[in-house]
Every structure is written in structure tokens, then in C-alpha cells.
Amino acid sequence: MSQSTPPPLHQGPTAKEKKYDRQLRLWAASGQAALEDAHVLLINSGPGVVGVETLKNLVLPGVGHFTILDSAVVREEDLGVNFFLQEESVGAERAAETCKYLQELNPDVEGHSISEPVEEFIARPDTLTPYSLIIVVAPVVPDVLSKISAHGTATQTPVFYVHNVGFYIHFSLQLPPAFTIVDIHPEPEALVDLRLYKPWKELLVNAKKWTWRMENMSDHQHGHIPYVFLLLHYLMEWERTHDGKPPRTYKEKTEFRELIRSGIRTSNPEGGEENFDEAIGAVLKSLNEPTLSSTVKEVFNSPECEDLTEDSPNFWLIAHAVSQFHTKHQTLPLPGAIPDMKAVSADYAFLQGLYKTKAREEADEVLHSVRALEKSLERPNPILAAEVDAFCKQAAHIRLIRGRPIPVISPNEGVAWGERAKAAVNALTDESSLILLHIAFLTFDAFYAQRAAEGKARVPGDGADVEDDERLLTGLAQDIGTNLLTQAERELDEEDADSVKTRLGNICAELTRAGGAELHNIAALGGGLVAQEVIKAITRQYVPIDNTCLFDGVRSLSSVLLL
């Protein structure tokens, strides 16, 4: 080997790469670029902590811009719960003060503040257009929330609606109606498809070649046959005695493992062979029928995939081409990655090459279809080949989330549960579900809206008679529950009904106890959860919640509800 080191190909990481190193390992430069392009609007209210804590977790990783809308003036009690204020802030605009102390965290981020009541702010036309994502913190009146939600629907802007009261967190995420993700970052093993049930000719030919007269091989050779070839060798042997069919059931797979085990040499110094052990270990996870997951089927069967237009997002064009590929070959394009396995370097590189070449071929076939579609749709800008490649590699994991408007409760009209009513009723009696907390928060909003309509806006427990509020809130919550049962056309038996009533009553009591107060710990936890979901919505990486998340800080557990 040559002693001279090659000329430096790399000047070391840039200042930005150094600063963001720990997160770039998760969402890469593409995720970072999306984050830096974003402008997040926080519409703050109440004690105003959870929103500010959310922004902290977005400013640190380098979101491009943020704006805080808040009409409050800093009061003494803010200092006991909000970290991003100082003694001198008392009496000043809370929007400007929190913006100032957040901005300090990261000079690469630009912060803005607007001190104005939200009703006035959203009354202006186009007032929401600069923002790529909106976070609304409760309490707000239903009318304001409806307007922002409608803006989100019309402009495909993600909207978060967040409650943080006492020990409880509740937030809903309104994504665009067709939110698609390619890069969900599954565990690396999940990206491997060895295609053992449908091996292509060249792979089979090589498997035969590499296992030819195995019994005559030296111990070293025998112990270094890559296990993929071993599996294919024993599959061929199995199929000879099983009508040409591979092992399918658990029982057959167990027998198949014994067949492989019978080939292990134990006369060698190690008393066994690692490559055979690897082959046996891979049987259950690698020998599977090439079936489409329900999430991929949902993508292929959606109207956006079937009816392409000139303006279809790239995702749908590629999905259409991949779906054509699947129809033709009854399999998704080969991802091309193989796991590490016992083998000498050159053999492993050869096997890796076989899979890579095949994956390249199949991605090219998809690209060819994409180009044909672009031509027939007369699209001016071709999709980058790299985007098609990345899609093909992760085709088994693509996701579609159907964003839905935030459930807004109005004092008079109640909640329309729609098609979710039945699932919601089933959750009522499931003690691990936090559906009752969701109902309590809907009630919390109704309570606030009623008083706002009378010009005396306040939240439950924030007044002289806490017990009175608790009774009122519990009563309202029970009405919502009863109404839910009616909508689902269901009844609970007496025992279940009593249990639901007691649990709902307790949650309402705990919620009222807080009197609208935020606990800093819970606000920080909520700020972490919301920021994490904001990052997913902005980067289109990882999988965001669908669509409502709750955290119960009394019992320290969470729940996600599809509502």
C-alpha cells in the first residue's frame, strides 16, 4: 500500500455543519434547507409559555424566520413561568420581549413580533400569506380558529392548535389534504429487500456458481459464502422436494431452517459457521411474499395518483410510474441495499454490485415512465433523476396523510364527529386512550367561547368560584359525550356509563384546578412535542401525528387520536 496520503478531498466541515452536526445526522442537508426556508407564525395567548417553548426548539436548530403575534403585556406572574423574559420585561409588550430573548439563541434566525389582538390581525386581507406554518395557542374564540383553519386548507399551510393547561397537553395538526412523505427514516433493516421469493436470473446463476460443490470447499471458503447465496442454494434444494414452492408457513420455515442447519460444518476449529448462523437468522425476516403495505396501497389507489395533471406534485408522478412498475412486475423496484454479512471483501462487493446494478436498472425503468408521463402531460421542468432514485429506494415506505380541518367547537352547534364517531365511542371505555381528555378540552373551548360571547372571556377555574366552574365544565363535557353517543347511534351499559362519567368528571376537575395556568414543565414538554411535529411537517421527513396528540402529565403517558 502506498505511504503517501491522498491530497485532501475535503476541507473539513463548514462552520454551519459543525454547529448543526448532531441534527444533520437525522434530517440531512435537505431537511435543514427546508427548515431554513420556513417562516413560522406563533399566535400566542393565555400564559403563553408552550408557544414560546416550541419556538425555542425551532430557533435552536435554525428555522429561517419566526413571528410572534401576542397582544399581552408582560406581568409579574409571567416571570414565574416563562424563561424567555427578564425582570425588566414587566410592563413591556410580551411579543417583543419573548422575541428578543428567543432571537438571542441563534444569530442565524430572524425573529419578528407583532403586538396586536388576533381578531384585528386576521381581519386584514393577506395577513397570513407570509407564513409557511401557523401555531395557534388556546384560548382563542372559535371564529378566529375557523378562519385560520380555512386559510390552512385553502393554501396548504399546516396549522397547529395547542392547549397547555395544568398537567395536560392537547394539540391538533391540520396538514394539507394530501400530505406525502418519501423519507420516513425506517430502521435500516426495513430498507433491505433481498427479493428471495422472486430472484432474478443473474442472482440465481451466481447463487448456483458460488455454492457449486460446497462440500469440496476448504473450511475458509465454506465459512465465507455470503449468506444470501446460502439461502438461495437451500431454497432451490427445498423447492425440488416441495413442488417448486418456497417455504411459506411458520412450520415450513422452521423446517427450512433445519435444512440449512444440516449444512453447517462443526469439524472446523470454531466448531460452527457464522455465515450459516446468519442465514438461519434471516429466514423469518427475509423470506416473505412481496406484498404491498396498506400505506403504499393507499397511495397507489388515491385519485391524485390515478388522475395526473400538468400541475401534479412530483410525488404523484413518480408514484404513478412506480405503480405501473408494480402492475407489470408484481414487485416494487429493488431498493438495492444489502445488510452486512460474513464474507471476504471482494465477494461482498460483488454481491453488493449485483443488487446495485439491478436496482439501477429498475430505477431507470421507472425514470423512463416518468419521462413519458412528463411528455404526455407537457410538463416544462423534468423531475431530477436523483428524486426518482430516492423514491424507488424507499418505495415500500411512502406515506400519505389526509390532513383534516381542526375540530372547532362553537357554543351553539357542538361537535360534528362525522365518520370518526364510532371509533371515538370505542375509545371511551378504553382506559389507555385519552379521548376523555380530548372531550374535556373541547368543553374547555366551549366554556371560554360562551364567556367571550358575553364579553367576559375567561377559562374554567380562573375566578372566584372554582367548584362552580368544575360543576359547569363537567356538565358540559357530559353533554358532549351524550351527543357523541347519539351521533354514533350507540349506548353504553350502566357500568361503562358510570365509569366514563367518573373519569370524565375527574379530568374536568383537574383541568379546572389549573385555572388556565401553565406549569413550566408541561409547557416545555408540549413545546418539545409541537416543535418535533413542526419539523416533520416542514422537512417532510419522518411521520407526523395524524392528527391529535394528548399528554397526561398526571399519569405520564400520551395518546394519538385520529379525529
Place this chain on the structure above:
Amino acid sequence: MADTAMPDSSPPLGAADPRTRWRYLDNILTRKGPFVDEDAILGEPIIDRLSTMKVLFSGAGGLGCEILKNLALSGFKDIHVIDMDTIDVSNLNRQFLFRHVDVGRSKAAVAAEFVQKRVKGVTITPYCGKIQDKDDEYYMQFGLVVCGLDSIEARRWINATLVGMVDGENMDSMKPLIDGGTEGFKGQARVVLPTMTSCIECQLDMHAPRPAVPLCTLATIPRQPQHCIEWAHIIAWEEERKDDTLDTDDPEHITWLYQKALSRATEYGIHGVTYAMTQGVVKNIIPAIASTNAIVAAACCNEAFKLATSTNPCLGFPEQNNYMMYSGDSGVYTYTFEHMKKEDCPVCGDLPKTLHLYPNSTLQELLDSFAERPEAQLKKPTIRTQSTSLYYQSPASLEEKTRPNLVKKLSELVGDGEELAVTDPAFQVTFRFKVAFKK
């Protein structure tokens, strides 16, 4: 102070009542909720308790910055912080108490200074050093201990110390330990009541180390970019730069390893060696983001707050849940459960752990396996039976005397059912194992 002694110089409105600032917190501290223990007394006594309890937390990193802020805004007034590290530029994406100008300074000192300035009335005492520098007497002064450490050794050390301190006659000697950890979008928060509930050592198998790549793969048959990097790190450096101590924070050293790894990869036709990967492998970098740190730190501090105030039931009591697992890469997922105390835990149990061994394997193989065994993770084990010394890491004379045992078969050294005592300089406890030979 007499109520009447405040004539004209009355303080500005708002400052008149020192609790105005804590109005939100006081809703919870003074009002009893439906889940609060019947015997709990809220109000004044609990406010006093919270204000006077000494809390220790160790690890002023990503979790630590959050924990310090949260404890201060939970109403704790006497907080002590231990951390031995100094601030690095790659900390700034999540360790929000530090600024660019602080790079190179002590994490504990900068964090304490910042939070003390921001939250008036709280006293934060920093100690820049190792938790191992402190003795039982020091740890005895605290009401509870919160950990946001990134090293498993340090966690195990503090756990063993707190378990060892418990005196059955004196309940004040039992210091609850609240521990948090994160990796990327995942993390956990747990509460340990030393000797009463499952301890960190009982839970060690929840955090199994990654299996090491065999040396012969690195030396002769590399297949992955990581193999080439490990080769440069473990073998090439030793061969070519033996006289320099490898400093993984020195860019020149990392660049050298990167180029070595790259040329080896080229030689073997392996793709994917990058500078960032080299750094990641060599420094064992764990991805970290602000949001996960915020979630896990807040979950820990929420338990600390509930534990100190009885304002709601906390995790960790016997026969209750004591562990919350968090995962945020696909939706939001928590699993909150009771991790059971183990009778054969070397720290808090009374029984030796059974060890299934091949009688024909050597003592050296057993020694090596202790590093990878999830429930042991011992890097420099010394092994004895009740009657003889099998292998000593030090002193040199004993090492030399016991070295010939390494190549012997286990069946020549110990009997089936015999007990082994294993110690390691990193830990203060003796690990007891009972040998069970595989047939």
C-alpha cells in the same frame, strides 16, 4: 417582620406579594385535585418544602440545560449542578444556555450563572468535575437527584452510590433518582427509589451496547465504510502514529483518520466514507435534537416536581409505573410501565446472576464477553472464585501471575454451580455470577 413597619416606601404594585410571580404554580400547589393523595397537605407546607429542598442534577448537556431551566421554574430554590465538560461549538444547536462566546468554558458554571440571572431568587451551585469526586456525605444533603448524563458508566456509578447509601433505619438516606436519556427522536425518563424499586443496574439490558465488529474483519475483510474507519482508528493509528495521543476533538487527527479510511475503502472498492461519518464512528456521536431533549427533560422534572410536592401521583412508587419510554420518529409514542426489580441485580439484589457457559471456552473468552453482555458491560473485569484468583487486571505482579489462566478452559478453573465475583475499576460493586455449564 412586622406588618405595620412599611409606611411610605411601599414597594411597587405586584412586588408587594412575593407569591404574585408564582400565581400560576400556586393554583396547583394550593388547590387539591381529584388524583391527589388523600393524606397530602397542599399549600404553605408544600411551598416551604419545595423552596428548601436541595436538588442535585448532574450532566449540564442538552438535557441538562433544559433540566436546570425547568427545576428553577418549578419552584426549586436550592439547586446544585455537576458537570466536568467544557462547551463545544456543536453543543449550540440545543444547549441553549450557552452562546458562541462561551465556547471553551465550564458547562456547569455558565449554565448556573445564566439561570440564576434569569430566574430571580434561585441559588445554583455549580461544580466543574466528576460525580465520582464526591462522597456519600456530599450526596446525603440532597432531597433528590436528577441525572441527564450521556455516559452509562456515570449513571451506573451514581446509581450504585445512592443504593449503597440507603440505611434502613433512616428514610432520609433514601434519595430518589430521576434519570433521563435521549438518542435522536427517542428517549426515556425513569424514577428509581433506591433499594425499593428497580434500579439503573436492573434496567441495564434495556440499553444493550452495539456489538463490536470482530478485529479480523477490520484487519483482513472490510466490507462497510465503518469497517475502514474503525481500521484507521484502531489499527492504522497504532501502527503509524503510536507516539501521538489520539485526540478526537483535533481536526487534524480526524482528517488523518478520514483519509486513511478513504484510501482503504478505495482499495477494497467500498463506498460511503465521509468526514462526518468518520467523526461519528470515532467519537461515537449520538444524534441529538432540541425537541427530544425538551420532552425527556420535562418528563423528568415533572416527576421531580410531583415527587417533591405531592400535587399529583409520580412515577416510581413500588408496584407503580416507573419508566416512560418515548419515541417520536413515527408519530408520538410513549410506553409507560413498571420495570421490575431484579433479585439478582448486582447493585440492589441479593442473588448471584446465573451465567450459562461452555465448559470448553477459555477464561479469555469469558473476559471478553463481559464487555458485550448487556447486563454487565464491564471493560476491565477482574475475576475470582471464593477460593482463588482467576484473573487480575492489576497490580502488574498479580496480572502476570494470573495471566496463564486466560488460555485455560473454564472447566479446569471453576466447577459447575460455583460462584464468581467480578469487579471492574469503573464500578464500586462486585458482580456475582453463578456458573451453569451448558451441556
